[in-house]
Amino acid sequence: MEEDRMRYPLGRLVPAANPTTEDLERWIMDIGGIAATLRSEVEKLTMAQLLTPYRPGGWTVLQVVHHLADTDLNAYFRFKRALTEDEPQASTFREDAFAELADYRVTPAEVSLAMLGALHRRFLDLLQDLLQTPAQFRRTFTSPKHGVMTLAQAVERFAWHGRHHIAQITGLKSRMGWN
Template identity: 50%
Template sequence: MDHIRFPIGQFKPVINPTDEERVFLINRIPEIIKTLRMILSNMEPAQINIPYRQDGWTVKQIVHHLADNDMNAYLRFKRALTEEGPMANSYREDLWAELSDYKNIPIEDSLLLIEILHKRFLILLNHSTTEDFRRILKTQALGEVTLDIALQRFIWHNEHHIAQIQSSIKKNEY
């Protein structure tokens, strides 16, 4: 079940990435929305309401979750750049996935949100210094992490959920 829930494996950070590794990660951000749009373009509306695994989220819930998570990640990143070791807010993603917006808003709304948010995030990241990426953010789940690790987790999180959508497609032969 772990390979279904975590199709790309668990998150494993690089503790002290090089500037080149960081640039490589930042350059992957525009690919996230392109990949999502490509994958979703061939799905029928009913297919987005099928869970990717038993007791898992639907594709629609995953896409809305990505928008919510990326908003939170962006705000956490900005707080870490402007505050000393801020505590990141957490949220009950399982309960958010059951709210009316996840059920009633078209996934295109979340795709547009992700697209615009990633544009802003890219500007912020591309103008951050090596020292900025060493700043600390405190989280309930991970403890203290640098912004380098937060960036890695941001990329991993998106690719993790994209892989879940892809596994749903393969499983259901869309």
């Protein structure tokens, strides 16, 4: 369906059954590229372009950028809670309601791009260190949305989620001829 393809340009995530260290290294490398790729996709857009929905009835490009900053902040935080607590209940938030708050409309994209750059840098420092003791990636938290997740699955989803939203933006740009 056209609508679904615009919303899930990469398809939905099909989690790896048994993630290997090589998988983790690849996802961690992907995470390292998200902020710069997102920046290069949006920094030349005009305000009118940033305020264009990526699909009919969908979020604007600006809302997508601010959404990524908020989801990644939450994901980073619950990842660290799972490292330091036993099987914590992870926090979640009403993503659609967040996207209607004022900052998603008025805060410049640059602010969230800078947040993402800084946040991913800290996450990468942590992830690189954890690769020395890969058993830690089997620690778990409980997500209200996805149930019990290992940290390996959380890394996979984090990397996928960034690529997923970037693909929504590149899809819009290519349909609109903004490239």
